[in-house]
Each structure stands twice: as C-alpha cells, then as structure tokens.
Amino acid sequence: MLMTGPGPMPRGPLVLGIETSCDETGIGIVRGRSRPGERHVLLSNTIASSMDEHARYGGVVPEVAARAHLEALQPAIERAVAEAGVTLAEVDAVAVTSGPGLAGALMVGVGAAKALAVSLDKPLYAVNHLVGHIAADILDADAPPLEYPTVALLVSGGHTSLLLVRDLTSDVELLGETVDDAAGEAFDKVARILGLPYPGGPEIDRAAVDGDPTAIRFPRGLSRASDRAAHRYDFSFSGLKTAVARWIEQREAAGEPVPVADVAASFREAVVDVLVGKALDACAQHGVPRLLLGGGVIANRRLRDVALARAEAAGVTVRIPPLSLCTDNGAMIAALAAELIGEGRAPSTLEFGADSTLPVTQIQVAARDAVAVGTA
Amino acid sequence: MILAVDTSLGSTVAIVEPDGAVRAVARSENTLGHAEVIGTLLQRALADAGVSPADVTHVAAGMGPGAFTGLRIGIAAARAFALGRGIPVVPVPGHVAAALAHLDAGATAPFAVVTDARRRENAVTVFDGRDANGLPRRVAGPELRANDVDLAADPLLSVAAGPASDGARGGARTAEVVPVTEIPADALGRVAASMLASGWAPTGELAETEPLYLRSPDVTVGHAPKKVRA
Ligand SMILES: [Zn+2]
Numbered sequence: 001m002l003m004t005g006p007g008p009m010p011r012g013p014l015v016l017g018i019e020t021s022c023d024e025t026g027i028g029i030v031r032g033r034s035r036p037g038e039r040h041v042l043l044s045n046t047i048a049s050s051m052d053e054h055a056r057y058g059g060v061v062p063e064v065a066a067r068a069h070l071e072a073l074q075p076a077i078e079r080a081v082a083e084a085g086v087t088l089a090e091v092d093a094v095a096v097t098s099g100p101g102l103a104g105a106l107m108v109g110v111g112a113a114k115a116l117a118v119s120l121d122k123p124l125y126a127v128n129h130l131v132g133h134i135a136a137d138i139l140d141a142d143a144p145p146l147e148y149p150t151v152a153l154l155v156s157g158g159h160t161s162l163l164l165v166r167d168l169t170s171d172v173e174l175l176g177e178t179v180d181d182a183a184g185e186a187f188d189k190v191a192r193i194l195g196l197p198y199p200g201g202p203e204i205d206r207a208a209v210d211g212d213p214t215a216i217r218f219p220r221g222l223s224r225a226s227d228r229a230a231h232r233y234d235f236s237f238s239g240l241k242t243a244v245a246r247w248i249e250q251r252e253a254a255g256e257p258v259p260v261a262d263v264a265a266s267f268r269e270a271v272v273d274v275l276v277g278k279a280l281d282a283c284a285q286h287g288v289p290r291l292l293l294g295g296g297v298i299a300n301r302r303l304r305d306v307a308l309a310r311a312e313a314a315g316v317t318v319r320i321p322p323l324s325l326c327t328d329n330g331a332m333i334a335a336l337a338a339e340l341i342g343e344g345r346a347p348s349t350l351e352f353g354a355d356s357t358l359p360v361t362q363i364q365v366a367a368r369d370a371v372a373v374g375t376a
Numbered sequence: 377m378i379l380a381v382d383t384s385l386g387s388t389v390a391i392v393e394p395d396g397a398v399r400a401v402a403r404s405e406n407t408l409g410h411a412e413v414i415g416t417l418l419q420r421a422l423a424d425a426g427v428s429p430a431d432v433t434h435v436a437a438g439m440g441p442g443a444f445t446g447l448r449i450g451i452a453a454a455r456a457f458a459l460g461r462g463i464p465v466v467p468v469p470g471h472v473a474a475a476l477a478h479l480d481a482g483a484t485a486p487f488a489v490v491t492d493a494r495r496r497e498n499a500v501t502v503f504d505g506r507d508a509n510g511l512p513r514r515v516a517g518p519e520l521r522a523n524d525v526d527l528a529a530d531p532l533l534s535v536a537a538g539p540a541s542d543g544a545r546g547g548a549r550t551a552e553v554v555p556v557t558e559i560p561a562d563a564l565g566r567v568a569a570s571m572l573a574s575g576w577a578p579t580g581e582l583a584e585t586e587p588l589y590l591r592s593p594d595v596t597v598g599h600a601p602k603k604v605r606a
Contacts, residue, residue, distance in 0.1 A: 061593060063444060063593040064593045066444070066445070066448060067444075067448075067589075067593065069452075070448050070451060070452055070587070073452060073455065073456070074455050074456075074459055077456075077459060078459070088459065088460055088462075103445075104444070104445045104448075106411075107410070107411040107445060107448070107449050108448050108449065108452045109452075110411045110449075111383075111410070111411055111414050111448070111449035111450070111452040111453040111456070112452040112453060112455065112456035113456070114411075114414055114415030114418070114453065115381075115414065115415070115418060115452070115453035115454070115455075115456040115457040115460070116456040116457065116459065116460045117415070118415055118418045118419055118422070118429065118457065119429045119432075119456070119457040119458075119459075119460030119461050120429070120460045121428075121429055124415070350415030350416050350419065351412060351413075351415070351416060352412065353409065353411045353412040354411050
C-alpha cells in the first residue's frame, strides 16, 4: 500500500479491462475515482495487435484474430500489470467487452475474464464496446470533464456509428450506423483497388498527399434528400467503393493513366464529408453543441481537420481522446466499468455470452442487483 | 488441488486431488454456449468440491482437438484462472482424457477415440494400452477423417501387435471405434495428476501448449491486388 503522510491515501477501485472484439488484444488498468468529482487514473493501456497477420488477406480474418487473442492474452495481462506497478491480487474488479464485435474473438476475452474474476474472487463487469469508445474520453487527464448530452461519432474498421450520449452509464442512443461496410473497411477495400497495402487508411492518406480532393466527385452514400426520412444518420460506403472501382476501370479501358493521388484524395473526401456532415447534422437537429470523435479511423488527419473546421463554423465543440485511446483498447473498457462502479452499479452475473450485435443501449450486460464492489 | 477445464465438445470443469481422487464435476452438454457457461461451471465445481480458488495448485487445460471456437474458450479460461493465482497450466490432449476413461472402464484391445470436429469431419486418435505411468499410450493421430467413411478400413486404425497385445502377435489388429461426445474433465484432471506425479513440469514453451486445432484458419488469400499505375 502506497503511504503518504500520516495514513493511507483513499483509493478507488483498481479495474482491469479486457478487450478482444476485433484484431487488438487490449488490456487496460484503471484506478477508479475514490470520491465523486475525482478523475479515474489510467495506469496501463497494453495492446497486442494481430494486424500484421491480417495484412496478406487484405482485411481482418475472424479465425486468425481469435487464435491471436488466445496467444496474446496472458502475455498482455502480464505486461499490463507490470506496467501499472500492481499485482493481479490487488485488482478489485474485472471488466470485459461482451459485444458488439467478432463473435469468436469476443468469446476468448469473455472466457478469460470470467475465469480471471472467479480465480481472483472479484466482481466482473461485462460492457458495451461502443460505449467503451466514449468512455476512453474520461481517461484524458488533460481534458475538462465530459459534458452531456454529446453526439459521438465512432469510426473504425469494424463500426461506423453515430450516437447521442445523454449519460455514459445510463443513456446512450443509436442515431445511425453503417448499413454495409464500416468506414475503415472502405479505406481497406479502396486501398486494395489502388494496389496499396493493408491497412488502407494510412496508405490512402499517403497516396492522397498531392491529390486534389475535388478532382472527382464520388457519391456520398445515403445523403440524398430522399434518404433523410429513413437513413438520415445512417452510412453506406459500399456504393462509394464500387464507384471508385468503376471510375478506374473506365479510365483504364480508355487507355488513360489513373491519377492515384486524385482518386485517393477524392475518395477520402467523400468519406470525410459524409461522416462530418451527418455528425454535425445530428448536433444541429438535437441542439447539442458537442461532438466526440472515437475509433481508429479518427487517426486520419484529414477527418480530424475537416471535423474541427466545420464544427467550429457550426459552433460545435469537438473532443478527441488521445489517439492511443481511440483505437480499440482495454483501458476504455476498464474506464467504463470504473464509471459504472463509481455510479454504484452492481456487477454482471457470470451467465452472459459474447453478443456480436449488442445494441448500444445495453451499456452493461447481465447486471445483477445488490452486491457492492469493495475497494482497496 | 487440480482444476480441470475442457470446452472442446460440451463444457466440463472438474476438481481433482493430486492423487487422482475426483472431488467435483460440473458440466454442460450444450456444444454451443461455452462462453455463457464457463464462469458458472468454474464456480460450481469449486463450490461442490468445497475448495477456494486459492486451494487450486494446477489448472489442467483440455487442448483439443475440437471445433475452433469452443475449444479456445476453455483454454483461455484455464490460462486466465492460472494467471490469476500464479499457478501453472498443465496442457492435456482431450483424447488422452477420453482414452483414460475408456481404459478405466475395462478396455483392453486397441481403440480409437473419435470426436466430432464439425464440417462433416471427425478427429481420431488411436490408443493401445497404458504407458509406464498408467496413462493411455497413443499410437496414431490425432487426425481428421470424413465422418461418412468406414473407419474400420482406415490404415490409421491398424495397430501393429506390440507389448500390449497378447493374441495376434506378429500381425496387425484393427482398433475398436469409440465415439466420444464429451471429454470428461475428471479424467482430464486425473491425466494431469498422473503427469505431475511422474515429474511433469512446465517448460514455459508456448508451442508445447498450443491448441490442437488440426485445421488451418479457414481463409484463402484473395485475388492479387489490382495494379494501378499513375
Ligand atoms: Zn472499436
């Protein structure tokens, strides 16, 4: 026990979070707040990625990801506790992603988390991955506390979702999501069409450096006036991918060179335009002057720049957690559980499973009544 | 005290004493839903045996063969439980546990443990008698076989007459086919107990403890990336 001055410092619960919904094995360790108003403290954000193994397939292969999680979990947990300077015996609660995500990948984390909780005889919190992305924001020690309500745009290789967050632990509403490919997937597929390696996001960025984003007007999915009734906040990127492929084919058929930089820049602009446009439309319609960005695709510089510029013009404040917390990670899962514990929520029962399509309204899974969480 | 976990077919957890005495068995025959039941099975086995997690000294993990997804959940759970207590994992091939149960039931002739490997295939391991430690002696497999072929005609099941045979010396015998629908976690724990009693120690080599998937990830490398030149 750390001693300062005359007695032990009050300490919040030590939470270990496990995230295995896609191709990152994330272990996070967070010291939850010890009293209302205090901040949670990030002690470790350890990530083992199987991305390299997926590169030759051009996208995440579920079975490859699941095998990699099984091999990565134990070393990742060991690294995380070492980095946090704690022991597993000190952990007060275990948290795990129950969904949404790849079923086989999620199950590895769920199986491990349950066994770890039983072996440590500590409570288990099963939480929602997407809400976890929002919770990443509360670990940013340099940012003022998250204000509600806020619109959240979560963009990654696995999901593209627009959420209205009235409260992190009790009220998250899905405004819209992709009806086909995730934005990150679209980057991967278009990179492939352009003969660029996986993952596509950084490659498209590199290729787009000297490109003209207005050179080609690629379609903005679900953005027509006729889409507003049913799909105002939904996204579609598969038509865009097809449009890029067709544009290149026509160019080649005509024996003309393909301007890769212009194609990359114009494609990226179409994605960014629709993401930012719909997010700010949601802010306007709901009268919410706050937008939170999350997910791995937020690493895309052009997306951040356009979001910041257009949000400022619209009078909307943008929050972007540190990029290491935007990609999938276990720290955000631990943070969400720490927040639930701080709100006095009971842990989950041991009966839940992996839910690949867990709705965002289900912030915690299999919550049990009574039973309080002890703190160290 | 040994905690044994297997989710290669159904889900089973057992608590076994170092001398092989079985203290508790908890099971779910559902061949799906491994992730749902694993935590409760662990808790129930411990409670039924009247032991606390701190009493567990080793975790025996059923390493397959089995369907990918289910198999992994038990191994992940076994490793995480062991990590939580700072104790070693003893990796045990599931078919060895099934074979031990079969031998204990009185089998004398060579036999083949056959389990469903999904996708119209079975996983097959052939055993003949016991080794010096009393554990089933594996003579062939595990290998995959289509589930609609006659295993009796398969060369894999042809066992040469050896020390364990008393009859057809010099010839070959065909192993009896023993279909198994659940790896008994109690037998898994007893295999581990026997391994430990005969001096088994963890080497720290992960390769030695890899799951027996028997199949490569079901994926093909897509078309070569289209070449586009500016
Ligand atoms: Zn994510």
